[in-house]
Amino acid sequence: xxxxxxSLSFILxxxxxxxxxxxxxxxxxxxxxxxxxxxxxxxxxxxxxxYLTEHAVDPDKRRGAIEGEDACHFIDIDHYGTYPFVDFPRxxxxxxKVYTEDSLKAYGIVPFHIPVVMKRLTQAFxxxxxxxxxxxxxxxxxxxxxxxxxxxxxxxxxxxxxxxKGIHGFWESRLPELYASKYNFYVGKAVLVxxxxxEPWDAVMESHKALDSVLAFEKELTESFPTDKKFxxxxxxxxxxRTYSQEFSLAYHQRLNGMVERRMRQSxxxxxxxxYTAWKNAGSxxxxxxxxxxxxxxxESYKRKLQIIDRExxxxxxTGYRPCKVGSTYELRxxxxxxxxxxxxxxxxxx
Ligand SMILES: [Zn+2]
Ligand SMILES: [Zn+2]
Numbered sequence: 001x002x003x004x005x006x007s008l009s010f011i012l013x014x015x016x017x018x019x020x021x022x023x024x025x026x027x028x029x030x031x032x033x034x035x036x037x038x039x040x041x042x043x044x045x046x047x048x049x050x051y052l053t054e055h056a057v058d059p060d061k062r063r064g065a066i067e068g069e070d071a072c073h074f075i076d077i078d079h080y081g082t083y084p085f086v087d088f089p090r091x092x093x094x095x096x097k098v099y100t101e102d103s104l105k106a107y108g109i110v111p112f113h114i115p116v117v118m119k120r121l122t123q124a125f126x127x128x129x130x131x132x133x134x135x136x137x138x139x140x141x142x143x144x145x146x147x148x149x150x151x152x153x154x155x156x157x158x159x160x161x162x163x164x165k166g167i168h169g170f171w172e173s174r175l176p177e178l179y180a181s182k183y184n185f186y187v188g189k190a191v192l193v194x195x196x197x198x199e200p201w202d203a204v205m206e207s208h209k210a211l212d213s214v215l216a217f218e219k220e221l222t223e224s225f226p227t228d229k230k231f232x233x234x235x236x237x238x239x240x241x242r243t244y245s246q247e248f249s250l251a252y253h254q255r256l257n258g259m260v261e262r263r264m265r266q267s268x269x270x271x272x273x274x275x276y277t278a279w280k281n282a283g284s285x286x287x288x289x290x291x292x293x294x295x296x297x298x299x300e301s302y303k304r305k306l307q308i309i310d311r312e313x314x315x316x317x318x319t320g321y322r323p324c325k326v327g328s329t330y331e332l333r334x335x336x337x338x339x340x341x342x343x344x345x346x347x348x349x350x351x
Pocket of ligand 1: 059060073142146
């Protein structure tokens with residue numbers, strides 16, 4: 001088989017397997033957040049639960065294609081000092097004065113971006129616009145979820161600075177894939193978010209506080225584990241994929257002592273609470289009249305382009321890396337509004 005053809009079919013096959021569970025956690029978070037909502041909201045959200053699940057990963061698909069999207073998924077907070085970063089301004093305008101917009105965006109802006117999406121969602125509720133309510137709810141769930149991942153709050157996001165390359169996908173994809181079926185995702189009721197601007201910072205701080213353990217436990221285990229037992233090969237649709245072994249994964253998961261589950265549960269609670277707060281802040285509009293409508297699906301041409309990105313990402317998610325496409329020629333437009341262009345920056349890196 002010609003080499004090019006082989007690698008294409010390799011990627012195609014991977015896309016059906018690896019990609020699906022690579023984003024399993026995001027989908028689960030959006031899905032379970034529906035069950036935190038009050039009856040006035042659940043009537044609409046339950047009806048659209050498949051939409052919210054499926055589109056939980058749209059923001060990641062856009063990362064390689066939309067200039068500026070990437071920064072919305074993380075913040076390298078340790079670039080600015082040490083925990084609890086008391087000197088770092090929590091409000092955008094103040095932070096811009098100290099660091100400039102370009103440099104803030106270069107190190108990620110997830111806690112600043114969440115309130116932006118919240119504002120758009122609140123407006124969508126006021127307008128009773130089902131397409132935007134669902135699309136922005138799915139997006140918001142994604143960004144809130146990202147802010148709960150410890151490795152989304154550090155410059156050492158893939159262990160590349162400490163000889164632990166691959167730990168990003170290990171923690172956020174491999175561990176949930178193996179163990180989340182036993183997690184308890186019932187987290188109680190959504191609550192009103194008192195301060196929409198500061199709440200995302202609580203998530204980031206909790207995440208960053210856990211980072212030490214995420215890195216240290218993996219390092220300690222690696223030192224005590226026989227080298228040939230850390231990684232193994234798994235057969236996925238006839239393809240051998242190199243990944244962290246079952247034994248190593250189990251030992252790490254036990255060492256983390258429920259951390260992945262706790263971060264996922266906290267994500268679910270916060271996603272539900274942000275949705276609920278947006279609805280409340282919009283004046284608790286009656287959503288029952290939207291129940292019979294179906295949100296407009298993304299246009300076919302746009303869908304095809306996302307599928308191309310799916311294939312390209314599949315190759316990367318297998319190893320815990322995400323694609324980096326500066327100056328990509330893709331032309332993606334948000335079918336509903338301009339919210340893809342959340343921030344325009346030239347800096348771009350895989351995260
Ligand atoms: Zn993301
Ligand atoms: Zn990630």
